[in-house]
Amino acid sequence: MTEKLIRFVLDGDVFFGGLEDDGIRHLGGKPFPRPLRLEDVRLLSPCLPTKVVAVGLNYLDHAKEVNMPVPEEPLLFIKPSSSVIGPDEVIVLPPESTRVDYEAELAIVIGRTATRISRADARDYILGYTCLNDVTARDLQGRDGQWTRAKGFDTFCPMGPWIATQFNPDDAVIELYLNGELKQRSRTSNLIFDPCRLVEYISAVMTLYPGDVIATGTTSGIGPMKAGDSVEVRIEGIGSLVNTVESYKA
Secondary structure (H helix, E strand, C coil), X not given: CCCEXXXXXXXXXXXXXXXXXXXXXXXXXXXXXXXXXXXXXXXXCCCCCCCEEEEECCEHHHHHHXXXXXXXXCEEEEECHHHEECCCCEEEEXXXXXXXXXXXXXXXXXXXXXXXXXXXXXXXXXXXXXXXXCCEEHHHHHHHCCCHHHHHCCCCEEEEEEEECCCCCCCCEEEEEECCEEEEEEEHHHECCCHHHHHHHHHCCCCECCCCEEECCCCCCCEEECCCCEEEEEECCCEEEEEEEEECCC
């Protein structure tokens, strides 16, 4: 099985493929116009979710950082599909907010329709994992008392660079770099609710469809971004997701 699944644009057309040592493997659909390597294409978000189900306060150190109690069960919110962007795309700072933060997260990509799946069976419904930045308008989050607006602006869900199908989520390093400076660092072993528990819990609330994404939560070290910044989410065993930041232009 191909270990890295990509979605990319070439000559104005969108394709899916598998990234391998000797180039990009065709995985069905429209045929490639010519043999391709990674440097020949522009990567897009690796999937097109109907929804991104995000989990709040899923690292103990982050719960302490924001002075909130550790949840007894997963705390869920939704990021709309319109917030999704891919690698090297621009995070746009909305004029409604004066503080927009980065949040490095491990993301689960669903591979099969899942309704009320047991924890024991959850791995069979996970296609793989990718990097995600749960961009947040922190001032609006506090003002609104609920998180839809703060988490839901266009461009507030960068994902990529690919779906790692053979990734082991049990104990990988997760980091975030702002302009090359390390800002967040933890391990996925510090998650309060692990990926299989999240699939079990969320699929009992709502049906998860192929391509849907679960953002598993961020660790401590969250902080603001400004126009001109470069932000990188790096997960051991997956890769690096880099985006730049710009102010909104009418």
